[in-house]
Amino acid sequence: MRYSLRQLEVFVATAQDENISRAAAGLAMSQSAASGALRELEEQFGVQLFDRLGKRLRLSELGRQVRPQAENLLAQARAFEQSLSGDEVSGRVQVGATLTIGNYLAVPLIALFRARYPQADIALNVANTKTIAEQVAGFELDIGLVEGEFNHPDLESRPWRDDELTVFAAPGHPLASKAALSDRDLQSLGWIMREPGSGTRQTFERAMHGLLPDLRIVLELQHTEAIKRAVEAGLGVGCLSRISLVEAFARGSLVPLQVPARDFTRQLNIVTHRKKFHNAALRCWLQLCLEQGSGTLPTR
Template sequence: MDQQLLVFVTVADRQNFSRAAEELHMTQPAVSQYILSLERAVGTKLLERSNKYVRLNKAGEIVYHHAREILGLYTRMQSLVDDLMNTPSGHLTIGASYTYGEYVLPHVIARMRQHYPLITPTITIHNSTVITELVANRQLDVGIVEGEFLQEKMCVEPFADDRMYLIVSPAHPLAKKEEVNVSELLDETWIVREEGSGTREAAEKMFRMLQIQPKKQMEFGSTQVIKEAVEAGLGISLLSYWAIRKERKLGTLCTLKVAGTPVTRDFSLVTKTKEFHTKALDIFMDLIRTHLPEGTYM
């Protein structure tokens, strides 16, 4: 059954029998036979087929969702058994929110690869909400997210705090002020991340705390684009220390001193509850817990 599920998921992902056969190193007739066998076992057709496309039908969507989870469990089971006999090794799927994933995680991965070269990581970067969902669906072994998360059947472990600062271009009139009054922020254009982002959540928290209702707001799906936009003078934003530390040293971004800032939030590890951990996962999580040095903030 596991081979049938693997073939089915590959066909669904590639939406093509020939490409699936090539990826699986099988003949196309063999792929077709596996799909037919699975459909007979389930008792219904799972795919809509034509000369132009292969698509999941409603039954196929149900089987696909559970097949991905079952295959993930097979992989995890084999990894755990291998761990009993071998040094830390194997594949590790890691997800991270943009701030941590783009500015901190590469240094953690470098340390892990230096000391544990047999562990092979695959990295997914997305906003915190999506990363949490991927861990919940067992598409990721572990996630690193920002902000506050309470998820059923999920283990959320805060491991470090993150301080977030208001930033402007050095050419902005507020950049030259020693301290900025909240009233001076009311007419500014605020550049924020998309809904579901931990950075957006922190910005909304700050707006509530300072009792600000932005009149002008621009939304971008990337921290890097926000930094470029602020440097270009398009507006002001709230970003993590880790995202802006290089630009601040170079003088291309300035931080504002405003009562109630910096805004503090958590970085958290997210895993499924009651799941066995591989040695590779435990090693990675220990590296995460000990990586961020204290006393480095502005």
């Protein structure tokens, strides 16, 4: 064999960090040792895996092609090592989740996973759908739980669970007691929305098809709780997942507005890389998500 697992570790770490010093630090190696391992790997096969841009290293076209194989070889080697040590399910799973999922659904799943598999762990990264998809595609994350839609040739998306957005306002809003809002009502409102690129924004814009040019967006915020606080303060109305509004509706700090003419339903999805090796921990996390994904939505 003309390469070592250590060389592959250096290659993958450098691809992630785009910097040999940070890659070396992450692997507890000296910079010279890491540089030497990467140089030997390239020289042994007469290839260039990175384009050098000062201190920054970017994957060459060949580097991008072989990175998934290197990632999978390392994952399989770690799985083999775990089998030899008797640890059936161990290691860390890098999970990405969009805001609603990360704040309201992922934490109970992590608690259940840790209870079942105490030798394994979950690292959670919360971002919008676009960012999570890019990180799964770049092997920065093992799996993503997302609210939005995307197209990427290297990613596989499977349905996870149903969700629905709800339009809401402060209890004292003039339209709070109206039985159903018309399109004219929707056009008269000031909207406080999630940012473009989020799954919630995608679903809202799909539901409001035909009205978008006439809607008045008064504020865009990246955090669900900030939107809820702004609506409570009377700055406008919002539209978020019903999952995130259950407690506020129960205590009466926010109230739902009925919009029967518009479809706010959506599908939450699980995203994985088509070429990603699924070790025991990742398989168990995926199975747990699918088991729990059949739960019913909270009631209004």
